[in-house]
Amino acid sequence: MKKFKSLVLFLVLGFLVVFSAACGSGASTQEDTNTGSDDKKTEKEEAALEGSVVIDGSGTVYPFMSKMAENYMxxxxxxxxxxxRAGTSAGFEKFLVEENGTDFNDASxxxxxxEVAKAEELGIEYKEFQVALDGLTFVINKDNDWxxxxxxxxxxxxxxxxGGVTKWSDINPEWPAEEIKPMGPNENHGTNEFMFETIMEEKDFVDSVNLQQEYSTLVDLVSKDKNAIAFFGYGYYESNKDKLNAVSxxxxxxxxxxxxxxxxxxDAAGYKAFTRPVFTYLNVGMAKEKPQVLDYAIYTMENAQTVASETGFAPLKDDVIQESISYLEGLK
Structure with missing residues (x-):
């Protein structure tokens, strides 16, 4: 009987040892699994982008960059x-400040x-990127058939x-002897400067020109006045073809x-004489400091050709795009 009790006790103790070992092994496996999961989660969280990207500047480039931002987000x-869209010049004022400047400035x-001198004075490193090609477009009222x-x-x-032109008949005697209403964007816009400096060769605007801050205002004014003619980027005409006609x-x-x-x-069939590149300027310091800014810059150049075509711009050639991407990749 005594031997039987000893045998039972031995078997019970053996079972407990095996059970404890099994439980210990299971706990260890679970702990290892959880640790691996936490590591993966941490890596994923570290890789996730967050924060803000601040862009201002050209009203002409705004449709392009607005669409790009929408896609990115x-x-x-x-x-x-x-x-x-404060305008190119006003945008540079916000871009070139000692603290809390914008990350990008769009420019036409x-x-x-x-502005280069101010950047140097403030120690701001910037990089210029062409993002698309735009055509300076002259638009008229739908009822203007001459x-x-x-x-x-x-x-x-x-x-x-x-110019000596005040009436349509001054251009062509067969056209109406009615006063022309010239319009365009004001001096805050790079489009105004392109018109003045490049197209008009820095000669003064006619006194009667109506210069506006908002492109939507120009669209509205021309659409309501058969004697109006305005200039702005092709994209704004493209999105308002139902209200305006473009001059060939x-x-x-x-x-x-x-x-x-x-x-x-x-070639001779092109609109090149009135064509210009449009840009965005990157604060390189911000790109190095904030991962989301650099990531957005790379995304913009990788998708520039597609978004350009969707927003009324002619896309850049592949080699121009690739050169920009290579530079940005080098900032990582």
Whole structure:
């Protein structure tokens, strides 16, 4: 009997040892599994982008950059991309400040010497990127059926103080003897500067020109006045074709209508004389400091050609895009 009790006790103790070992092994496995899961979660959290990207500047570039921001935020929900349109010059004022400047400034002209000097004074490193090509477009009222085609010289004369053109009949005696209402964006916009500096060769605007801050105001004014003519980027015409007509311009080889196909063409069929690149300027310091800013810059260049075509711009060539992407990748 005594031997039997000893045997039972031995078996019970053995069972407890095996059970404890099994439980210990299971606990260890569970702990290892949880640790691995936490590591993966931490890595994922560290890789996720968050924070803000602040962009201001050109009203011309605004439709392009606004669409780009919308697309980006769909894929990166924790990043807020804020896009405003103070105008190129006003945008540079917000970009070139000692603290809390914008991350990007969109521009419909290149940065000026005095803006370069200010950047150097403040120690701000920036990088210029072309994002698309735009065609300076002259728009008229839907009821204007006489001025649908003009030569480059004729359309520019309308806006020149020395042009001697005040009525449509001054251009063509068969046209109405009614006063022309020239309009365009004001001096805050790079489009105004492109018109003044490049197209008008820095000659004064006619006194009667009506210069506005908002492109939507210009669209409205021209759509309501059959004697109005305004200039702005092709994208604003593209999105308002139901309200406006575009003037086909003869650069010497017959009238050319502005379009995504003709803007920037090098041959005689192109709209090249009124074509310009549009830009965004990146604060390189912010790109190095804030991962979301650099990521957005890369995303913008990778998708620039697609978004350009969708927002009324002619896309850049592949080699221009790739050069920009390579530079940005080098900042990582």
């Amino acid at each position: 769909t894929e990166n929900e924790e990043v807020s991309v804020e896009v405003s 002209r290149e940065i000026k010497d005095e 001025a649908t085609e003009m030569t480059q010289e004729e359309v520019v004369k309308i806006f020149l103080a020395e 311009v003869d650069f010497g080889n017959g009238p050319v209508a502005p379009s995504l196909d003709t803007i920037g063409l090098d």
